Amino acid sequence: MRVDTTRFGSIDVDDSAVITMPSGLIGFETCTRFCLIRHRAGENFQWLQSVEEPGLAFVVVDPAAYFDGYEIEISDSDVDRLGLVDAEDAVVFTIVTIRDGGASITANLAAPIVINSKNNIGAQVVLQNELYTTRHALIVRQAAQQTTTAKAA
């Protein structure tokens, strides 16, 4: 299908890659279909782009890459609405907020996006664990350093 976006222009998205989020995201309940866009190969984040609303997209990352020991317990009601049978089918993303031109980057660990990879149904899941907040500082490893390390190895 053809998807119009304000950030990436008009793009082609495979129908099978469309993620259905029946409840939308909190504050954006009317947008229920999304796709994941990796703008540039090799980038360590993706955009969760609305298929219906060209201007709506969120930067998302794999929390495991940044937050050691991040564990989520998905409530029974969320397991039900995602149709999750096996925990291994749950793909977890964290929404990132970039402020002040990158001076402050935070991740919302309190309400991750969970997608059931078996049926591509997703939801923004509100965790009961009060240790996790909507703003955890996200430390970006410098790409230059990583490249140097890789070369040395």
Next chain:
Amino acid sequence: MLVLARKVGQSIVISDNIEILVIEVRGDQVRLGIEAPRSIPVHRKELLEQIRAENLEAAAQTDVEAASQALGESPET
């Protein structure tokens, strides 16, 4: 809005499957026990409001290049 006065140990029943019990009252704090079917999510309202505000702010990131610069590239490249 319906307003009910309850004492510790008393509860209210909503529909035929939700029960909210007053467990403890201490100063301005009330502890509640909530029994509801697993299909009904129960959350603290201020957390939902925080998440809503955070989502709104995250969605305001429209500059793709600025995001790339801020987050850098993955070590695999």
